[in-house]
Every structure is written in C-alpha cells, then in structure tokens.
Amino acid sequence: MSVQIIGGGAVGLLVASFLAEQNVSVTIITRREEQASSLNEGGLYRNNIDGSTINVEVVASTAPVSQASLVIIATKYTELHAIYPMLKKLSPDVPLLFLQNGLAHYEEALLLPQRHIAFCSAQFGALKENDNTVSHRGIGVLKTAIERGDEGRFSILKEMNQKNFPVTFEGNAEQILFEKVLLNCFINPLTAILKVKNGELVSNPNALKLLHALYNELMHAFPYMQKIFPFEEVERLCVQTAENTSSMLADRLAGRKTEIETIVGAVLKKAGKKGHAIPTLETLYGLIKAMEESGESS
CATH class of the missing domain: 3.40.50.720 (NAD(P)-binding Rossmann-like Domain)
Known part of the structure; x- marks a missing residue:
C-alpha cells in the first residue's frame, strides 16, 4: 500500500x-x-x-x-x-x-x-x-x-x-465538513482577533463571554446543530486543544492570507440564505478582512 x-x-x-x-x-x-x-x-x-x-x-x-x-x-x-x-x-x-x-x-x-x-x-x-x-x-x-x-x-x-x-x-461528507466549519467559527476568528491560544477562550472571562455570545447566535441560525454541539462540547474542545495556536491565528501572525472566506464566509452565506444574521461573527469577519487588506499581522 x-x-x-x-x-x-x-x-x-x-x-x-x-x-x-x-x-x-x-x-x-x-x-x-x-x-x-x-x-x-x-x-x-x-x-x-x-x-x-x-x-x-x-x-x-x-x-x-x-x-x-x-x-x-x-x-x-x-x-x-x-x-x-x-x-x-x-x-x-x-x-x-x-x-x-x-x-x-x-x-x-x-x-x-x-x-x-x-x-x-x-x-x-x-x-x-x-x-x-x-x-x-x-x-x-x-x-x-x-x-x-x-x-x-x-x-x-x-x-x-x-x-x-x-x-x-x-x-455524510457535507455534514461533517459543516460541523467542522462551525467548530472553526467558534475558535478561529476569536483567537485570531484576540491573539490567544485556544484555551484562553474559556480561561479568560471576557473571551468566554464573547464565545458564548457567538455560540448563541450560531445556534439560533442553525438550531438543529445544538444537539451535536452543546456549549459544553465547544468548551471541551478549547480545553482539549488549550495550547494550540489556531490556523487562522497562525496565518495572521505569519502575515499570510487566512481561510476566512471558506470558513466564516461560508457560514455567513449559509445563514443569510435562511434569513438569519450572526452579528458577532459578521463583526469578526469584517475585522479580519480589514486586517488582511491593511497588511497588519502582529
């Protein structure tokens, strides 16, 4: 083989x-x-x-x-x-x-x-x-x-x-990809903006509030995903990968273009087709796009 x-x-x-x-x-x-x-x-x-x-x-x-x-x-x-x-x-x-x-x-x-x-x-x-x-x-x-x-x-x-x-x-291939996209939406944009490792999203009280707000908005847009991803599962993932630098943060620190479009952009489009707004995610998306366009990396 x-x-x-x-x-x-x-x-x-x-x-x-x-x-x-x-x-x-x-x-x-x-x-x-x-x-x-x-x-x-x-x-x-x-x-x-x-x-x-x-x-x-x-x-x-x-x-x-x-x-x-x-x-x-x-x-x-x-x-x-x-x-x-x-x-x-x-x-x-x-x-x-x-x-x-x-x-x-x-x-x-x-x-x-x-x-x-x-x-x-x-x-x-x-x-x-x-x-x-x-x-x-x-x-x-x-x-x-x-x-x-x-x-x-x-x-x-x-x-x-x-x-x-x-x-x-x-x-179901499309379903597992969408599940991973949601997980990435919980972690990647927040860590990229705050410049923290995954674990700090739950250990830092203010970051945890942002994570919770983002979770509530995403579950409102995709309520059928709540059984698959209760908030405790998102917290567990952050703890399990506490020392990880997310791929989006790594890209930002290295001055590379992030995968913001295929991850966050895809979710925003999917929610938009259902008539749902995700204001926290939209804000994070706009911030990362603005940083990429300005060339800011650190």
Whole structure:
C-alpha cells in the first residue's frame, strides 16, 4: 500500500507520521526542495502528547503526484486550484482524500474525474516545528466520509485508528465538513482577533463571554446543530486543544492570507440564505478582512 500526501504542513506531516508508523509506504509532496531534503535525510519526527518522540521513514519529493493506492490532499484551500489540474491527470481509479477546512472545496472536488472521493474533518491538534518535525498537540477525531466510490479504497485509514489518534467513518461528507466549519467559527476568528491560544477562550472571562455570545447566535441560525454541539462540547474542545495556536491565528501572525472566506464566509452565506444574521461573527469577519487588506499581522 502506497500513500502520497500533498502538503508538508502540520496536518500532512502528522497524518504521514501515523501512517508510516504502521509501515505504510508514504511519500510527501512538498513545495520546497529544502523540506524534501530534510525529510529524506533525517526522516519525520513526531513529538507525542506524552512527551515521547518517534522517528519514521518517509520519502519526500517536489515532483508532481503520481499513481498511488491513495492520494491525500492536505494543503489549505487557497492552494487547491493549483493542484486540481495535477489530480485530473491521475487515473480515475486513484482514490482521493481531501483534508481541508471549510466548505468551498466540497463541490469543486466532486468535479474531478476520480471514481473514489472522500473528505475528512480533522479535529486533532498539530504544530509544525520545522521541516521534518511535527508535534501532536491535541487528541481529536479524524472523521472521514466517502462521498463517491468504495469505502474499501480508504481502509488504510483504519490502520491509524488508536487511542491517541481516533479515526471514524461517517455517513455524510457535507455534514461533517459543516460541523467542522462551525467548530472553526467558534475558535478561529476569536483567537485570531484576540491573539490567544485556544484555551484562553474559556480561561479568560471576557473571551468566554464573547464565545458564548457567538455560540448563541450560531445556534439560533442553525438550531438543529445544538444537539451535536452543546456549549459544553465547544468548551471541551478549547480545553482539549488549550495550547494550540489556531490556523487562522497562525496565518495572521505569519502575515499570510487566512481561510476566512471558506470558513466564516461560508457560514455567513449559509445563514443569510435562511434569513438569519450572526452579528458577532459578521463583526469578526469584517475585522479580519480589514486586517488582511491593511497588511497588519502582529
């Protein structure tokens, strides 16, 4: 079984480490030769939650993805449009697994010719320390849903399933993506504006008030989600990933464009179609967009 992972960021490296740990042949497609060389020469290191470190062997390359038993796309949404042409050249029988935040990629990916397409919602915490080291920062489920094709083509994911890295198979891909988008809406914009780690959203009383107001507005717009995400579940996630720097905050600190459109923008549009306003989220959206346009990062 050979797996190719497009993307050498935190999520791609963490998933690669758990696959390689099970003796799966893993190739990581990186953008930079320097990262590829670092992974090829030193292997991939994973710092575990218990403080231990493992080193696994992977192959890394900047060459375009080729035929594989499974191709995992672990880049940000903003990079997907440059990757789609490469995926179209693959055999229609090569299964594709998408690991992006947001909803925008869902319909786009289904336009590809591949017969087997799945989507993941990653709820674990990961931090890229350097080109060949990733830290596992929070236990969370890797939810997978097969949107098209045979679930058996993605059975290798079950090899990763363990106490510290649970993997589940769900029935509705669009639903798990929307659930993750809501979780991101609770955490990402607030941490990006306040410049705090996830845990401070519940440990700081004023941040907790903002989180609660945001939660109430989102549940008013999407009341059917309240059974899935009671406020205690949102608090639990913040505590579970307390030391995590959210992806939106990391982008802001690095001066990169955030995923505000595919995460927050998508939710605002979905709520707007239902005739609901989410004023707190709209304010956070406007603030982040204004900061991006001004070039402010720290």
